Amino acid sequence: MLLRSRLVRPLLKANVRYAAGTEGPNNAILEMLKINKEEEAQSPDKNPYKIRAFTSAIKVISELDHPIQSAIEAKALKGVGPGILRRIQDFFDTSGHTPDVLDPAAADQLKRNRVARAELEQVTGIGPVKARQLVAAGCMTIEQLKTPPYLEMLTTTQQRIGVTYFHHLGERVSRAEAETVAQFIRDAIPSKYEVIIGGSYRRGAATSSDIDLIILHPDHVHVPVPLGTPSKVSTVSATKRNGALPASLLQSEVVPALQTRGILAAAMSSGDLKWQGIVLVPEPTDDQWGERQRRLAAIESGQGVYRRMDLNLVAQKSRGAALIALTGDTEFNRDVRIRASKVGMHLNEYGLWRWNENSEENSEEEGKDDSAGFWELVRAHTEEEVLRELGMEYVEPVKRNFSLVLGKGPARMKAKGKKR
DNA sequence: GTGACATCGCATAATT
DNA sequence: AATTATGCGA
């Protein structure tokens, strides 16, 4: 009897007693901040950076695993400054909200939950939100993730694949593996395609977390123009703004060819410009690639070496900008893009853009059209062009490993990227 | 105190 | 059904 009840209700109920229908220990505060954020978002003269600041504070507080005891405690978090402090202070004062006090046992449980969340977040597709849900439901290890009822909580294909291939994805990708895959793909698709290995491989790393491929074809010429204005470039994705275009070469030719050849093990996402998923690293046999049937059978049974791979279809015109964006590293990209915005331009993976104001007359003639100008592509074809336009000397890919340099130096601890 | 704040693709959930 | 927001990754 006692044994049975323990099996059915494992020890965790005590720590998931946050108010029903909520998911975190600071839900009341978060709701309050979300209202503040929404007010700013609705304001006619809204400050996008202020909205972002609210978002950032909400995020960092939502990741806390315990109730905030005092406004001062929150102030210590990165992203919480005087403004949020004041709001939390007011909230405590006016709402009569009294934070729960933790006893040692509860504190211990919270610590275990924190460890569990960190473990679950190692699975690609599981971030802070999903990890919290899982731990709240009682899932404490990746092993448990593979069993009901937790497996059913993994709703996205990305999460399912992340669990299935977790062991493989923990392995680093060697340069040889990246080269093998890239060469196989070159052999599998028409010779008009050009395949470049980007990412940390191109920066000279001995091993990488994934295989990042840049694919060019003379017939793929689509270069989307940024939406919005310099002060607020829209984040609407290209798929939205493009509406219905003919299926891209990636979807009509590249992906099908690779499927046929039996190296695509699973697709996490697959669009007109980008494919993300798992590749089976093919084994060269003598001077030829092994049997396609053998690979398909291997994928079926989970045998072989699997790695994360990204395919990016890029227009020739965007080659330079795309190489910069897809080579990284993150800190280098941030630095270059900041330089662009400092001189009133916009850099994305499609190119370096300049904003042209419409003249008064133009605006008048357009009638009620309040669009104040248009984006003009300045440079994009080569990395050197783009960097030169920004007043920079060319930087060898191998010298773009800013994260390492800045990581151990003073200041500049801004990186909010993930460990993976 | 003041100037600067990365950008985007895709999948899914939520909302209208 | 269509649009918008969120989550996540890079």
Add this chain to the structure above:
DNA sequence: GTCAC
């Protein structure tokens, strides 16, 4: 609104 300077 927050942070680095």
